[in-house]
Amino acid sequence: xxxxxxxxxxxxxxxxxxxxxxxxxxxxxxxxxxxxxxxxxxxxxxxxxxxxxxxxxxxxxxxxxxxxxxxxxxxxxxxxxxxxxxxxxxxxxxxxxxxxxxxxxxxxxxxxxxxxxxxxxxxxxxxxxxxxxxxxxxxxxxxxxxxxxxxxxxxxxxxxxxxxxxxxxxxxxxxxxxxxxxxxxxxxxxxxxxxxxxxxxxxxxxxxxxxxxxxxxxxxxxxxxxxxxxxxxxxxxxxxxxxxxxxxxxxxxxxxxxxxxxxxxxxxxxxxxxxxxxxxxxxxxxxxxxxxxxxxxxxxxxxxxxxxxxxxxxxxxxxxxxxxxxxxxxxxxxxxxxxxxxxxxxxxxxxxxxxxxxxxxxxx
Amino acid sequence: xxxxxxxxxxxxxxxxxxxxxxxxxxxxxxxxxxxxxxxxxxxxxxxxxxxxxxxxxxxxxxxxxxxxxxxxxxxxxxxxxxxxxxxxxxxxxxxxxxxxxxxxxxxxxxxxxxxxxxxxxxxxxxxxxxxxxxxxxxxxxxxxxxxxxxxxxxxxxxxxxxxxxxxxxxxxxxxxxxxxxxxxxxxxxxxxxxxxxxxxxxxxxxxxxxxxx
Numbered sequence: 001x002x003x004x005x006x007x008x009x010x011x012x013x014x015x016x017x018x019x020x021x022x023x024x025x026x027x028x029x030x031x032x033x034x035x036x037x038x039x040x041x042x043x044x045x046x047x048x049x050x051x052x053x054x055x056x057x058x059x060x061x062x063x064x065x066x067x068x069x070x071x072x073x074x075x076x077x078x079x080x081x082x083x084x085x086x087x088x089x090x091x092x093x094x095x096x097x098x099x100x101x102x103x104x105x106x107x108x109x110x111x112x113x114x115x116x117x118x119x120x121x122x123x124x125x126x127x128x129x130x131x132x133x134x135x136x137x138x139x140x141x142x143x144x145x146x147x148x149x150x151x152x153x154x155x156x157x158x159x160x161x162x163x164x165x166x167x168x169x170x171x172x173x174x175x176x177x178x179x180x181x182x183x184x185x186x187x188x189x190x191x192x193x194x195x196x197x198x199x200x201x202x203x204x205x206x207x208x209x210x211x212x213x214x215x216x217x218x219x220x221x222x223x224x225x226x227x228x229x230x231x232x233x234x235x236x237x238x239x240x241x242x243x244x245x246x247x248x249x250x251x252x253x254x255x256x257x258x259x260x261x262x263x264x265x266x267x268x269x270x271x272x273x274x275x276x277x278x279x280x281x282x283x284x285x286x287x288x289x290x291x292x293x294x295x296x297x298x299x300x301x302x303x304x305x306x307x308x309x310x311x312x313x314x315x316x317x318x319x320x321x322x323x324x325x326x327x328x329x330x331x332x333x334x335x336x337x338x339x340x341x342x343x344x345x346x347x348x349x350x351x352x353x354x355x356x357x358x359x360x361x362x363x364x
Numbered sequence: 365x366x367x368x369x370x371x372x373x374x375x376x377x378x379x380x381x382x383x384x385x386x387x388x389x390x391x392x393x394x395x396x397x398x399x400x401x402x403x404x405x406x407x408x409x410x411x412x413x414x415x416x417x418x419x420x421x422x423x424x425x426x427x428x429x430x431x432x433x434x435x436x437x438x439x440x441x442x443x444x445x446x447x448x449x450x451x452x453x454x455x456x457x458x459x460x461x462x463x464x465x466x467x468x469x470x471x472x473x474x475x476x477x478x479x480x481x482x483x484x485x486x487x488x489x490x491x492x493x494x495x496x497x498x499x500x501x502x503x504x505x506x507x508x509x510x511x512x513x514x515x516x517x518x519x520x521x522x523x524x525x526x527x528x529x530x531x532x533x534x535x536x537x538x539x540x541x542x543x544x545x546x547x548x549x550x551x552x553x554x555x556x557x558x559x560x561x562x563x564x565x566x567x568x569x570x571x572x573x574x575x576x577x
Contacts, residue, residue, distance in 0.1 A: 355422045363426060
């Protein structure tokens with residue numbers, strides 16, 4: 001579990017220090033305060049591997065439109081990592097660093113450098129129009145707690161990271177990266193959930209997933225994912241105790257799908273980290289406490305550290321109430337407020353959240 | 365329309381008498397409490413000193429531009445000041461060792477944020493809201509000394525007088541055209557004056573802390 005994080009030069013943060021991290025962390029703050037960026041920074045730090053670099057740009061759809069339309073091979077878009085750097089510029093001397101100084105110590109640093117000859121071999125120079133000189137080749141030098149030497153990741157002349165470069169750094173067991181999962185506000189699509197479901201079906205964890213959904217639908221007995229190999233789709237079906245029909249999950253409301261996505265993402269994050277952007281999405285305030293109970297229980301049982309964001313006051317209050325009811329340790333839950341232009345987050349304990357609720361004080 | 369709870373200005377006080385006395389004193393000084401176009405503090409009574417002290421650090425860490433704390437100095441003044449000060453230094457704020465006689469104003473946790481502390485009655489002597497109000501009773505008011513004497517006499521006859529000053533003020537309020545007005549309403553009805561030295565200092569402190577933009 002990370003106890004603190006210092007972010008320097010990453011995305012919109014010149015510098016930001018986050019401390020008093022707990023097992024379950026909820027980030028609040030105004031729009032554009034950088035809540036999602038904090039999650040992305042901690043995700044990259046927790047991973048500590050080169051392929052972590054393009055995870056958030058890929059999710060955000062940050063791409064370089066390399067070359068002109070006709071010359072760009074289909075599916076060969078380049079990931080634009082410039083936005084990871086404060087100021088959005090990929091030029092020598094640009095850098096960012098992520099660091100956790102309390103044990104377990106973690107760090108990850110990226111510097112834009114002019115690479116030694118040879119490293120850019122095989123880069124897609126040929127795709128340039130003949131009359132356009134190739135830009136100077138640059139590379140990103142990445143160092144982290146996971147490797148003793150720097151990794152040089154070459155950038156194309158368009159300053160993007162092409163697919164063939166990304167393929168050099170595919171995830172592998174020898175990375176020693178912990179399990180890290182990121183759940184976006186849009187509920188995950190059925191094929192993605194299907195892959196995660198296949199990992200838990202007929203294991204002891206399957207029961208926990210069903211129990212999670214029973215928080216919203218007590219009549220739920222079973223969940224099934226039906227596949228269609230030709231169309232690569234999965235239909236999620238539910239069996240309720242008072243009906244003999246198979247009920248499509250889609251007919252059951254967003255809350256159920258969100259809880260399913262949460263439960264299915266928590267399990268593979270065992271021993272690692274789960275990031276949930278806008279954790280309250282699709283959830284009615286009446287199930288917010290149940291949602292937190294699921295998250296806190298599972299995170300504790302499976303040793304997962306949670307980082308989530310919300311705009312919802314109900315979501316914040318529910319976290320405090322659950323903490324009080326479950327009688328879990330005060331260090332298991334923390335609320336962090338992010339403010340634009342302030343170089344540290346403000347942390348609240350669950351007791352302080354309850355005090356704020358009692359006196360109608362704003363913590364968001 | 366009174367200011368909403370979402371106002372970036374917040375004033376924490378112990379009880380609703382404090383709240384209404386402050387609001388009506390400010391109104392007597394021309395502060396437009398009901399103008400939605402003006403930033404005004406949302407005043408919340410915490411229903412007691414322990415609750416007020418508990419709320420201070422949480423509010424101080426909050427996103428308020430201006431936070432006011434109105435607290436009775438009904439213990440040795442230095443003790444009460446230390447209690448408030450400890451809550452604020454605990455969240456990393458710099459607070460002077462002694463309160464400013466004109467009301468203390470310090471920098472808050474956020475850039476440009478300010479936190480003000482007013483110790484009733486005057487930041488100098490031990491006391492509370494009732495001491496502040498007693499000094500707003502017209503000096504020439506014959507009923508006031510009578511009310512104090514009557515309260516003392518009642519106590520001598522075995523009546524329960526738990527708090528002589530409070531009982532005296534309520535006795536005095538009972539002897540008005542409309543008997544038994546609450547403190548705030550009596551301020552509005554101008555039974556109390558508005559211009560004791562303490563009241564003027566309070567109004568200046570309030571104006572410095574909560575600029576009416």
